Amino acid sequence: MTYTPDMQASIDRVVAGRQQRQKERFPSLLPDEKQSLLRTFHPDYVAAGFRELRIGPNKGARRCTSLPLPWRGAAASMRTRSI
Numbered sequence: 001m002t003y004t005p006d007m008q009a010s011i012d013r014v015v016a017g018r019q020q021r022q023k024e025r026f027p028s029l030l031p032d033e034k035q036s037l038l039r040t041f042h043p044d045y046v047a048a049g050f051r052e053l054r055i056g057p058n059k060g061a062r063r064c065t066s067l068p069l070p071w072r073g074a075a076a077s078m079r080t081r082s083i
Contacts, residue, residue, distance in 0.1 A: 003011065029037070039045045050062040 043049055049065055051065050053059055053061050053063055
């Protein structure tokens, strides 16, 4: 397969560093360190990204705010009908 000169240079850099990367080892994180990283960066731990359900069998559970709520559809006057 033929690559552009820029792409071939990138491939050569990856191949040249492969042996070093295979030998590289990163220390395992302690449980407290893992939790700290999760609370800082993982979207499931950001409180502003969730809201509490106020009705239904899962009342009190947290739900992601980016997911639509089935009972909060568009108003009937805003729906389009094709007859």
